[in-house]
Amino acid sequence: MRTQRAGRPAAALLSLLLAIGCAAPALAQTSSDALPLPPGDVVSGLVYRRDGSFVPFVRTGADANAYIFSTAPTESFVNSAAAAVVRTTADTQYVRVYTEGTTRPVGGFIAGSDTVRGLTAAEIKDRLALPYLPDSLTIVRVPAGTCILTGSGAPILGNFPANPPSIPVGGPWGGGGTAQSLLIGTSGDPNCANPQFLPSDAYANRQLIGDKALAYAPRAGGGNAGAIGRALDRATPPALFGDMDHVYNSLDLLNYGDADPLQSALQQLSGEVYADLPTVEIEGARAFLGVLRQQVSQSRTGGAAGGGTAAAGTGGPGTPNAWIAGLGSVGRLSGDGDLHDLDFDVLGVAVGFNRRLEDGLAVGGALAFSSSSFNTRKLSGDGDLSTVSLGLYASYAPDAWYVDGALGYAHGWGTVSRAISFPGIDRFAAADTDSNLFLSGVETGYRLALGGSTDLTPFAAFQAIVVGQDEITESGAGAVDLRIGGRTVTSAQGMLGAELAHRLDIGLAAPLGLSVRAAWSHDVGDTDRSFDGRFEGSDAEFTVKGAEAPRDQARIGVGLNLSSQAATLFLRYDGSFAEGYRSQAATGGLRVSF
Known part of the structure; x- marks a missing residue:
């Protein structure tokens, strides 16, 4: 997913962003190419855009790029890799990264927490191949019935010139290579017809990335809460949409504002x-x-x-x-x-x-x-x-x-x-x-x-x-x-x-x-x-x-x-x-x- 990627005319269509995944573990699924998909129904046929147009299917990164009109040299997804659109059947949770004052906290590109958790801003920029260095993130709470496109993020490494607005800055942007997602929108149709934007309050807990994204240690305090927070920070991020991912996502929602709820949760876990x-x-x-x-x-x-x-x-x-x-x-x-x-x-x-x-x-x-x-x-x-x-x-x-x-x-x-x-x-x-x-x-x-x-x-x-x-x-x-x-x-x-x-x-x-x-x-x-x-x-x-x-x-x-x-x-x-x-x-x- 490219939070701040250009080269998608319909890109203005979703701004730049990154996200974290959380869902009922029993409903989690994985594509044949080990692409992490949220719980829900894979759309096998037509996939509609917001303007009523559609693509016949989304099975590869090339299909995904065609759906969002993303072209070289800043294609969002690896053309030859698997991609899929899922209409979710359970609430999920993602994160989106952005650059305050340059890109927006509300937008379509999102990524799972395992993509950014524990990384510096520079590491996130490279992993997501973003045009700008992100300094902030927001947690995106995605309701059931939302269509989400997921594919393997493409590297953007060429020495190309800027061409605003589609290419805001010259390359290279970053290595990519990780699963990224795009919010198509909520829809009651199995083929995502008439998708609607998520409300702005779905983008919660807007915060600075800090030294490490989503880290608990700075707010966990001392004692056993601090010990658990530091352990979760250094652990290998769990697979998306599994039970441990759900635990992390629940803690992420507490890791903001008053530190007492987070510390209480960590103490209970201890x-x-x-x-x-x-x-x-x-x-x-x-x-x-x-x-x-x-x-x-x-x-x-x-x-x-x-x-x-x-x-x-x-x-x-x-x-x-x-x-x-x-x-x-x-x-x-x-x-x-x-x-x-x-x-x-x-x-x-x-x-x-x-x-x-x-x-x-x-x-x-x-x-x-x-x-x-x-x-x-x-x-x-x-x-x-x-x-x-x-x-x-x-x-x-x-x-x-x-x-x-x-x-x-x-x-x-x-x-x-x-x-x-x-x-x-x-x-x-x-x-x-x-x-x-x-x-x-x-x-x-x-x-x-x-x-x-x-x-x-x-x-x-x-x-x-x-x-x-x-x-x-x-x-x-x-x-x-x-x-x-x-x-x-x-x-x-x-x-x-x-x-x-x-x-x-x-x-x-x-x-x-x-x-x-x-x-x-x-x-x-x-x-x-x-x-x-x-x-x-x-x-x-x-x-x-x-x-x-x-x-x-x-x-x-x-x-x-x-x-x-x-x-x-x-x-x-x-x-x-x-x-x-x-x-x-x-x-x-x-x-x-x-």
């Missing part, structure tokens, strides 16, 4: 919720490790929190103990700047056993099932996870000094879904997730007796959680379904703190054990939450970030133990707090000695 997935899995693993820590602590002999020396419910060496506990946590991790907040909760049950092998050594194991739910705030995205966890734990406490340890494995699976809705696009995407987690923790401390009923225990601890996330493949959203690569995220927290325990006589056979715990933790692992992915309909990869986990946290805990000779009821609260982060967990259950 799938930020998947970047947050490891955070939720780590929170569930911490809840399980918290239960193990609580049980390994209770398996020790002595100490005020346990109700005194040889605490009830633990039994002597060789005595087995079994326990069951319900666990739950709820929290929020705040995004900053361009990222969104994450809300999460975990609910589960754990069962376990332990045995004191001798006075200073106890070992045990546990099994847990938990369910987690999460969502990103102010951005569509939510999920549900199920996790099965297995753990082994041990405690060695020969005297006031102790060391506790735990090892575990967890397997998680679930579903994540999100809605993508902006003008022109209304879709729902979902994916199954699968992950494997490896858990470990170690704690050592020294119990200081502060009288007969109170202990103070300074401690140091380290906890590591490794999340191995499998590849994720979305479905349901067509070309913008995400393909996310596998990833590994590691949380490695060191902790320093102290626990104050007190044995309170409440008039029962055994006293009430109370404990208060406070600590500072520092994560030397991965606090970044991100994934590398691409869209099903695009070849450009991008990185999407989620809310970053805190590096430093303040931790507090409060525990209650009430023991009888053979059983212990326990209840515990644990909270973790940092700027933009809070997580609060509760555990309660029963421990029985046989």
Whole structure:
């Protein structure tokens, strides 16, 4: 298509221009010569002009040139190449380029977005063989029932003189060689009789070409919207009239004026919720490790929190103990700047056993099932996870000094879904997730007796959680379904703190054990939450970030133990707090000695 081509007496007839294509992908068609044609009916016979004259058919570039009276040295179409006229059956979208003050934004010559997307003005001039350097473009919204002529644009490379008005400037103009189109007009006739011009408001979003035509990056902003915008800019432009082309066309209509609608659309495309997935899995693993820590602590002999020396419910060496506990946590991790907040909760049950092998050594194991739910705030995205966890734990406490340890494995699976809705696009995407987690923790401390009923225990601890996330493949959203690569995220927290325990006589056979715990933790692992992915309909990869986990946290805990000779009821609260982060967990259950 030649936006500003001369040499078509009937050329004044359509001015100079360029266009972008968008249409229902199911209706897209291609000629036998791979010429991209809009959805519609190919006109096989007579093709009428606006003045009532006609050509017998349009099958080649020579026929197309004859239809528009285009002659050498500025013929619009390659004579020997295929050409066709289509009367569209669906709305389509094109773009037209022009030179402000020299050529008009309203006209007949148009081209598909793949022809100009990402090109400089000079590159567009050469590709479309235009007489003038274009500086602007407009999006052309073409209604169903419009006759469009499409052919292969001819090169205009000769050193010919200007001959206004048909040849406004001398050659050469450019190499051409790409598919170009001409708006014949709207018509209710299958042979395009009495075609009517499109109204001027069909030529929308008139804008400067800038450094790169139709680029999203200048208006996409930062964060995930910027990452998606830049990826779409560098991707290979999609085939015309396909699903990904439809997505691009919808974004093109937002890429004008207020930047907020474009940025909102790009954020929805990003799938930020998947970047947050490891955070939720780590929170569930911490809840399980918290239960193990609580049980390994209770398996020790002595100490005020346990109700005194040889605490009830633990039994002597060789005595087995079994326990069951319900666990739950709820929290929020705040995004900053361009990222969104994450809300999460975990609910589960754990069962376990332990045995004191001798006075200073106890070992045990546990099994847990938990369910987690999460969502990103102010951005569509939510999920549900199920996790099965297995753990082994041990405690060695020969005297006031102790060391506790735990090892575990967890397997998680679930579903994540999100809605993508902006003008022109209304879709729902979902994916199954699968992950494997490896858990470990170690704690050592020294119990200081502060009288007969109170202990103070300074401690140091380290906890590591490794999340191995499998590849994720979305479905349901067509070309913008995400393909996310596998990833590994590691949380490695060191902790320093102290626990104050007190044995309170409440008039029962055994006293009430109370404990208060406070600590500072520092994560030397991965606090970044991100994934590398691409869209099903695009070849450009991008990185999407989620809310970053805190590096430093303040931790507090409060525990209650009430023991009888053979059983212990326990209840515990644990909270973790940092700027933009809070997580609060509760555990309660029963421990029985046989």
